[in-house]
Amino acid sequence: MDELMTDNRKVKVTVNGVKYEASAEPRTTLVDFLRAELGLTGTHVGCEHGVCGACTILMDGRSVRSCIMLAVQADGAELTTVEGLSIDGQLHPIQEAFRESHGLQCGFCTPGFLMTIFELLEENPNPGDEEINEALGGNLCRCTGYQSIVEAVKIAAARSAS
Amino acid sequence: MKPAPFDYHDPATLDEAVSLLGRLDDDVKILAGGQSLIPLLNMRLARPTALVDLGKITELDYIREDGGAIAIGALTTQRTVEHSQLVRERLPVLYEATRLIAHPQIRNRGTIGGSLAHADPAAEYPAVALLLDAEFKIRSASGERTLGAADFFVTYLTTALGPADVLTEVRFPLLANGVGWSFIEMTRRHGDFALAGAGATLTLSGDECSGARIVLFGVDATPVRAKGAEQALVGQRLSEELIASAAQIAREETGEPLSDNHASAEFRRHLAGVMTERALTEAAGRAGWTN
Numbered sequence: 001m002d003e004l005m006t007d008n009r010k011v012k013v014t015v016n017g018v019k020y021e022a023s024a025e026p027r028t029t030l031v032d033f034l035r036a037e038l039g040l041t042g043t044h045v046g047c048e049h050g051v052c053g054a055c056t057i058l059m060d061g062r063s064v065r066s067c068i069m070l071a072v073q074a075d076g077a078e079l080t081t082v083e084g085l086s087i088d089g090q091l092h093p094i095q096e097a098f099r100e101s102h103g104l105q106c107g108f109c110t111p112g113f114l115m116t117i118f119e120l121l122e123e124n125p126n127p128g129d130e131e132i133n134e135a136l137g138g139n140l141c142r143c144t145g146y147q148s149i150v151e152a153v154k155i156a157a158a159r160s161a162s
Numbered sequence: 163m164k165p166a167p168f169d170y171h172d173p174a175t176l177d178e179a180v181s182l183l184g185r186l187d188d189d190v191k192i193l194a195g196g197q198s199l200i201p202l203l204n205m206r207l208a209r210p211t212a213l214v215d216l217g218k219i220t221e222l223d224y225i226r227e228d229g230g231a232i233a234i235g236a237l238t239t240q241r242t243v244e245h246s247q248l249v250r251e252r253l254p255v256l257y258e259a260t261r262l263i264a265h266p267q268i269r270n271r272g273t274i275g276g277s278l279a280h281a282d283p284a285a286e287y288p289a290v291a292l293l294l295d296a297e298f299k300i301r302s303a304s305g306e307r308t309l310g311a312a313d314f315f316v317t318y319l320t321t322a323l324g325p326a327d328v329l330t331e332v333r334f335p336l337l338a339n340g341v342g343w344s345f346i347e348m349t350r351r352h353g354d355f356a357l358a359g360a361g362a363t364l365t366l367s368g369d370e371c372s373g374a375r376i377v378l379f380g381v382d383a384t385p386v387r388a389k390g391a392e393q394a395l396v397g398q399r400l401s402e403e404l405i406a407s408a409a410q411i412a413r414e415e416t417g418e419p420l421s422d423n424h425a426s427a428e429f430r431r432h433l434a435g436v437m438t439e440r441a442l443t444e445a446a447g448r449a450g451w452t453n
């Protein structure tokens with residue numbers, strides 16, 4: 001067998017409104033690309049097989065798991081990561097709600113939860129319990145527990161409605 | 163965890179993809195949404211020498227009603243199916259099955275063609291395809307062919323697709339008016355793969371069952387028809403006892419399910435019976451049965 005071609009590819013993405021262009025081996029996962037090539041380390045690498053949700057980001061407005069996507073698959077896409085939530089040092093209302101309701105302790109899972117909730121509230125500004133549980137079902141938290149995270153969703157939803 | 167190196171191709175059209183696959187060796191894998199394949203690559207359980215990424219082929223992203231069936235392009239995401247008004251109104255059993263797939267983040271990327279071609283025996287789309295007797299359109303460099311669901315699924319993670327074949331479309335026949343349906347599963351946690359699940363369609367003439375189809379999943383190497391249970395129902399007056407005895411037959415028909423740390427084979431077999439009973443009861447209700 002010939003030696004494998006693993007030529008780097010140019011990947012162009014817009015992340016949190018900023019355009020980036022970097023080269024990546026085709027086997028580079030999107031989360032590794034964000035962290036290692038673009039220096040955006042807010043997105044966390046958890047299970048690396050699509051179970052825990054820690055690496056959740058938005059791609060063209062939709063929540064995706066960046067550990068089970070290749071960077072080359074995101075070429076041309078618009079991405080939002082946790083770094084894009086706060087503006088001018090002001091926490092996003094979802095982040096505020098997490099702080100108030102003690103929605104985090106160690107914080108490892110938090111970026112993934114925040115991005116999942118961001119998508120949920122964009123689509124459904126006033127979700128019921130079942131809809132919140134359905135949305136959060138794909139994110140694991142091992143220390144805080146889910147009650148205070150669900151509470152944070154409700155606080156953020158109520159605040160954006162008022 | 164990092165995938166082993168591979169050669170990467172991203173053809174822009176189906177024709178290009180098909181001719182590329184015709185030229186590459188057998189060690190190539192097709193990448194669609196990647197929600198099953200990339201975990202396997204990350205863990206190096208799969209080490210293909212080349213990937214052909216179909217992500218740029220927009221021509222395979224569609225849902226339309228066509229000649230008594232809902233035709234869905236293979237690269238349509240599960241999320242698009244879930245949000246399709248057409249699917250919800252014309253084939254709600256497919257909507258129900260879609261809602262049971264993993265989590266929203268997975269459904270945003272996962273495609274219907276990828277899920278069918280991956281053929282996990284506990285997955286929802288292979289089971290609903292067998293339940294509805296879906297047709298699979300397949301393209302390769304040598305032309306197009308069509309396979310029925312019964313011939314498509316071969317064994318664990320294995321279909322009739324060859325390495326140079328591309329699944330392009332799946333056609334789900336619509337259910338006739340009045341046919342009751344159900345699609346349910348049991349999972350350890352919401353969004354997990356099913357320990358066991360069942361889909362059923364049921365037709366009534368008065369209070370007599372005139373047609374039944376039952377598919378079990380998560381209990382064998384592919385989704386399977388519970389044919390003995392189907393036969394026990396047809397031509398009989400529907401009753402709770404009849405449904406219970408059909409469920410018992412389904413349980414006995416179940417081969418040797420996997421035993422793993424999620425569930426023993428015996429528990430999965432038990433669940434196959436429970437799921438069958440619940441699915442038949444729900445399908446009967448939707449067919450107008452009032453017991």
